[in-house]
Amino acid sequence: MPYSPLNSLEQVAALLSEHGVRLYGGEAISQLEHALQAALAAEQDGASDALITAAFLHDLGHLVCEQGDDDVANGINDHHEAVATQVLRSLFADDVLQPIALHVAAKRYLCSIEPGxxxxxxxxxxxxxxxxxxxxxxxxxxxxxxxxxxxxxxxxRRYDDQAKTPGLVTPPLAHYLAIAARATQAAQA
Ligand SMILES: [Fe+2]
Known part of the structure; x- marks a missing residue:
């Protein structure tokens, strides 16, 4: 299904602010908390602006799809990684888009090759x-x-997996929007 592209970081911020309060499917934290925690994990790992931004926005597709918190319980795969890549395409280059596009495949890969x-x-x-x-x-x-x-x-994928801690204190949304702005500018340069 085609989704309208997001053409500005203001639109991204609005989506996170308005819909990020939803629970992150099956976890005890919200979508926005999950996004901020994943971005923080990337930042603490010394990741580039592009990879921090990818961590921050990797699950944006869940918010775009606007389906319930219980998709998995209902047997629905929303293909959120492809949706996010589609709607963010005009803002970012492959260094942001491709890790997002591959983060579900990365889980399937690690389940196969990494014991435990x-x-x-x-x-x-x-x-x-x-x-x-x-x-x-x-x-x-x-x-x-x-x-x-x-x-x-x-x-x-590692940042995603560890970004599920109820109550963890993170920098605010504006901090990661500023990093995303640098990644956007790099993509447009
Ligand atoms: Fe995630």
Missing amino acids: YHASLSDASRASLALQGGAMDAAACARFARHPHVADALRL
Whole structure:
């Protein structure tokens, strides 16, 4: 389904402000808290502006889809990684877009190649995995490992997985919007 592109960071901010209070499907935190925690994890890891921005906006597709918090319980895969990539395309370059596009595939990859990864996932993330195709087979893993943005996709996946702590104090939305603005300017330069 085609979604209207977001043409400014103001539109991104409005989406996060207005819809970010929704619970992050099956977790005890909101979408906005999850976004800020993922961005903070990237920042603390010394990631680039582009990768911090990717972490910040990786689940924006959930907000665009405007489906309920219980998609997984209802057996729905909203393909949010593709939706986010689609709506952010006019604002950012591949260094932001590709890690977002690959963050679900990265989970499927890690479930296949890393012992203990599947067991480390939250219940909600394990539930969505089944809808997203489950662990990759060997051929899919080999293809994924050759992707030029695989390293940043895997880093983003780690930030995503750890960004589920109820009550964690983070910088405010404006802090990560400023970093996203730098990433946008770099993409337009
Ligand atoms: Fe996420």
